[in-house]
Amino acid sequence: MLDLKNIRKTFNPNTVNEKIALNGIDLHLDDGDFVTVIGGNGAGKSTMLNAIAGVWPVDSGSIVIDGTNITNLPEHKRAALLGRVFQDPMTGTAATMQIEENLALAARRGQKRTLRIGITNKERSEYREKLATLGLGLEDRMTAKVGLLSGGQRQALTLLMATLKKPKLLMLDEHTAALDPHTAAKVLALSEQIVTENKIMTLMVTHNMRDAIRYGNRLIMMNEGKVILDIAGEEKKNLTIEILMEAFAKVSGEAFANDRILLT
């Protein structure tokens, strides 16, 4: 369960660059919810995920996951509950470390790190099996440096790392935006497979309306730092791009004029 209550965040307050990024977000997710998040540039989608992850402190409001109030926890402590995949394939992995070393780091998320060996042979065979499920041949390159992988391979690996220890909440932040369409589709399919198989509560930000409609059991639309649309269940299943655009115009009083969203 995730509960966001009245989350507010203003960047550069009291300056000419003041930007109200989150303007009182209220959001409740049930266990197993797979929620897609859409909205124009600057709507606050990524900012909301960063607020949950604890990249910086929020100005006000509370963030509660499964009864644990994490609003004031530092980022590395919240990580025990969260899995994250970022937009930039470079962000989610350590390029100068091996594939298996990256996985071993992820396997210890939320655990106290000790002077025990950083990766055991038992782990290695586990990772080999898990990597094989990606179907990218990475299981034969376990000691290769991650920096040698393509963007799609890195995102698939990051996805595996984010879910290696089942997180309470998985956050996918436009994680296919930097990939070519073919690879993006593959990584998306993989994401859905992992999320549904493990029943992970998920927030997936996307700029692609079709993907937002196709995946997940619930869709929210953000604008100017607020959730302005929340569609779930049967209504979500019957959703089309046209209905979404109309709904947006109705709620916000303006046309949904974002080229990036219209074109994709």
Added chain:
Amino acid sequence: MPGAIAQGLIWGIMAIGVYITYKVLDLADLTVDGTMATGGAVCVMLMLNGTNVWVALLCAIFAGMLAGLVTGLFHTAMGIPPILSGILTQLSLYSINLAIMDFKANQGISVTKYNLIVSQRNVRSLSISNPIFTTLIILIIVIAALYWFFGTEIGCSLRATGANEAMSRAQGINTNIAKILGLMISNGIVALSSALLAHYQGFVDVNMGRGAIVIGLAAVIISDVLFGKIFRNFALKLTAVAIGAVIYYIVIQIVLWLGLNTNLLKLLSALIVAVFLAIPFWKEKLAIANAGKGGKGNA
């Protein structure tokens, strides 16, 4: 030449300390210019006051780690950029080092009266008292210890912090602790090298660490250029750094034989390091320029 090798090996230990911050943690730590005198000062003064040589050596390492801790706290708890944090600690260490040395600029320690671990006097002897032999053993112990440590869970978290901070925090690593720990280990090693150097030359001087970071970087860069493509294993990489320091000292020795004024050495070192640091940058620029030409040719 044996002198150059012995000195190179002692500085090789120091360069391994620099490697940990500069390469593993991706931080340029200037504390080492101070720590490179602190270790010797602590060790020599304790021994002059009758402390056992090995206890004195451990205390020297501990003092170096303390200096690393201060730099780490300047950076993480006070938000000061790492380079400036190191400079601040280094500057304060100058006073601290003088205080340790009873406010004298140098303190001698005689090999005839004290049980020194290494001494310049034996550098040409063919016995186990030869400093090259002793330093080699210490070097191997240091490399083995570091190889083990960076394979542990904590060691891996340090490497991850240096490789990708955002990712490390997302994987639950306290990157501030990792940086502090790395700085402490690095400066502990540098202090060990400093204590050995003081033994080797028979005195400690408050200025003996001046420019140490440049010598350390020179060793790291030389090893990168010569062995970067061959050595993939972490222990081999550390070995290469030590070899880099030996090569540096041999080159310096040759330059001195050729008649260079000793006072110009630091200028020479700085220039060499500057050029080698620039090489990857120039290579990239050249590659871009060539790619541009190639593109036009094909079009």
